[in-house]
Amino acid sequence: NAGVMQNPRHLVRRRGQEARLRCSPMKGHSHVYWYRQLPEEGLKFMVYLQKENIIDESGMPKERFSAEFPKEGPSILRIQQVVRGDSAAYFCASSPITGVNLEAFFGQGTRLTVV
């Protein structure tokens, strides 16, 4: 059972370009969470999704950021017109919907650098 897979691991974008970050949850997991990590700021919650549904996007900036988790395929975090301040590590976590141990498993993260 493969773990949570995030790609790419490193992404460099010029200001104004779009960044697409992918997250494939563990097999059988239908919850996906996205977090942004900046030095000295810990893990900031961005969005919580289930298949085809956004459950909580209270941590997402109102503009330029969007997320989806389609019925088939990975979850995508999309950042349009990137700015230098978007440079950070973005982590995805997945967990099952039912069961005794509802712990979240994390991917390796995508480090976005905006130049």
Added chain:
Amino acid sequence: AQSVSQHNHHVILSEAASLELGCNYSYGGTVNLFWYVQYPGQHLQLLLKYFSGDPLVKGIKGFEAEFIKSKFSFNLRKPSVQWSDTAEYFCAVRTGANNLFFGTGTRLTVIP
């Protein structure tokens, strides 16, 4: 506002010293509690978790945590730290709505 608070931002200890990292949360209702560890350059890994039952939970690598419901706390402890425990430690709360929120993290540096 609902939150997870970790009051120690950076802790420096000598090897064999005892460790206690504080975590307080402000969510009401039933919660599940977690401590994750992030070693340098790596992703987060689960140290231990509390769902129900005995409020003193034991995790990997000699870590334990105690859930005190009246204090909304879930402090992490280890009697004797090692250099290899140098990492960042995150407390997390899973709410009744299944969302998962993290504290700002505590960086632990263990000096050999």
